[in-house]
Amino acid sequence: MxxxxxxxxxxxxxxxxxxxxxxxxxxxxxxxxxxxxxxxxxxxxxxxxxxxxxxxxxxxxxxxxxxxxxxxxxxxxxxxxxxxxxxxxxxxxxxxxxxxxxxxxxxxxxxxxxxxxxxxxxxxxxxxxxPFGATTARCFLEDKGHIQSGDRVLVHGASGAVGVAAVQVARIHGAAVDGVCGPKHLELIQSLGAEQVFDYHHESPPAESYDLIFDAAGKLKASDAKAWLRKGGRFVSVQKGLAKERPADYPLIREWMDDGKLKxxxxxxxxxxxxxxxxxxxxxxxxxxxxxxxxxx
Ligand SMILES: NC(=O)c1ccc[n+]([C@@H]2O[C@H](COP(=O)([O-])OP(=O)(O)OC[C@H]3O[C@@H](n4cnc5c(N)ncnc54)[C@H](OP(=O)(O)O)[C@@H]3O)[C@@H](O)[C@H]2O)c1
CATH class of the missing domain: 3.90.180.10 (Medium-chain alcohol dehydrogenases, catalytic domain)
Structure with missing residues (x-):
């Protein structure tokens, strides 16, 4: 073969x-x-x-x-x-x-x-x-970011494999999601459920606005994340730690895809x-x- x-x-x-x-x-x-x-x-x-x-x-x-x-x-x-x-x-x-x-x-x-x-x-x-994007997004948003329904979440680097999954998984959890990506991806990220999308070349998300920021590309400075978080907000980066392999992810991912919630x-x-x-x-x-x-x- x-x-x-x-x-x-x-x-x-x-x-x-x-x-x-x-x-x-x-x-x-x-x-x-x-x-x-x-x-x-x-x-x-x-x-x-x-x-x-x-x-x-x-x-x-x-x-x-x-x-x-x-x-x-x-x-x-x-x-x-x-x-x-x-x-x-x-x-x-x-x-x-x-x-x-x-x-x-x-x-x-x-x-x-x-x-x-x-x-x-x-x-x-x-x-x-x-699988790669969805299992990574689940692990970082749920296990490390403790995402809650009603959270305002920012996904930084929203257009890579992890980012596109993270925007959708955060929406599935009932969060209001904003995204940061390059100019050619703004419409795509909005179509996946993001409310506001910022071009990382020359725009910044609003200060003190987020309960959870997920850096899905590993490109965000901690000082920027700190400025954009609400008091008590959480910052998680895909560069910190390894996503876990969990067979239990798969029935959920299949259900989300079947329901059209995860594309x-x-x-x-x-x-x-x-x-x-x-x-x-x-x-x-x-x-x-x-x-x-x-x-x-
Ligand atoms: N810890 C773990 O277990 C784990 C698991 C999976 C992945 N990762 C890591 O997570 C990172 C992302 O993985 P991935 O598979 O999603 O990568 P990817 O698909 O290669 O991500 C590419 C995307 O990153 C965006 N990007 C590049 N520079 C950026 C910047 N300065 N700000 C915002 N977005 C930027 C690009 O958007 P533009 O084209 O618009 O620039 C592109 O759409 C990688 O470093 C990977 O090694 C870690």
């Missing part, structure tokens, strides 16, 4: 397509025929070994995990022994956690991992665009063979939502 492969850290060109054996599912594992995956900002950071801490987790001199790819959507194609949650033919979407390997024609994953069946009427490309935002869809171009796009730091990789028609 075809898989993306890298045995060095570095620029997008360290990635190549390699022919490797189709993996066999073991006890409690399923094999998924992957239809779509993505390149997240996290995938690009691991490839670049940026920050240096990446090397402590994934290999000091060379990556121990040579098959990248985190989000996926596809069809269950084979079952290992003792699998009870899934059947051959089920359409599923999810994320691999730090095992990676989703940028391949087939993926073996534990049935208890962060994945779930997806409705028949969803496209695989839409489903593959959701995928896709910058561009690339073919697997164009993986280097897709990583270059992500390295640019200005993508809109997700960069999706189509693996099967």
């Amino acid at each position: 075809k898989s993306v492969f890298h045995d060095r850290y570095g620029p997008p060109e360290v990635l190549r397509i390699k022919d490797i054996p189709v993996p066999e599912p073991g006890r409690g594992e399923i094999r998924v025929a992957v239809h779509a995956s993505s390149v997240t900002s996290g995938d690009a950071r691991v490839r670049r070994a940026d920050p240096f801490l990446v090397r402590l987790f994934f290999g000091l001199f060379r990556p121990r995990k040579t098959l990248p790819g985190y989000e996926f959507a596809g069809t269950v194609e084979a079952l290992g022994p003792e699998v009870s949650r899934f059947q051959v033919g089920d359409r599923v979407f999810g994320a691999t956690g730090f095992d990676f390997g989703a940028l391949a024609e087939f993926l073996v994953i534990k049935e208890e991992a962060t994945l779930i069946k997806m409705p028949e009427d969803w496209s695989f490309t839409d489903a593959a665009a959701i 995928p935002v896709i910058d561009q869809i690339y073919d697997l063979d164009d993986i280097v171009a897709a990583h270059r796009k992500v390295d640019g730091g200005h993508k809109t939502g997700a960069v999706v990789i189509r693996i099967r028609e």
Whole structure:
């Protein structure tokens, strides 16, 4: 089968397509025929070994995990022994956690991992665009930001994968949401439910106005956040700590998507063979939502 492969850290060109054996599912594992995956900002950071801490987790001199790819959507194609949650033919979407390997024609994953069946009427490309942003937004807004219904929330960096999910998740929680993004994204962020949207190049949100500020891009100065918060307001940044992998996120994400409350935002869809171009796009730091990789028609 075809898989993306890298045995060095570095620029997008360290990635190549390699022919490797189709993996066999073991006890409690399923094999998924992957239809779509993505390149997240996290995938690009691991490839670049940026920050240096990446090397402590994934290999000091060379990556121990040579098959990248985190989000996926596809069809269950084979079952290992003792699998009870899934059947051959089920359409599923999810994320691999730090095992990676989703940028391949087939993926073996534990049935208890962060994945779930997806409705028949969803496209695989839409489903593959959701998990990274939505699970990160949930973790930062709920666990760290303690978001409450009625809060006035500012999402700074509202147009990336985490930002577009955060605007929508904050609205789902009953917050009034404002966003900060670049000029080409103002309408998009409003269409996702933000009331006021500010262009970070030459506008500032109002002072002392927010119960919760979430810096979804990791670009906001603490002094600015402090000036825009109401007394007792909370500031959380995506740069502080790691989002947790939680299987319990997935039933909620599926429900929100089914209800039309959480919409995928896709910058561009690339073919697997164009993986280097897709990583270059992500390295640019200005993508809109997700960069999706189509693996099967
Ligand atoms: N801690 C965790 O567990 C965790 C999890 C996920 C992500 N992250 C981190 O969170 C950050 C965002 O992730 P992502 O996947 O959403 O990234 P992304 O999709 O690459 O974000 C790109 C967006 O950031 C916006 N942006 C760039 N510079 C900005 C600035 N100065 N002010 C406001 N917005 C700006 C861009 O808007 P314009 O094009 O308009 O400039 C673009 O739409 C990354 O640093 C990532 O490593 C951390």
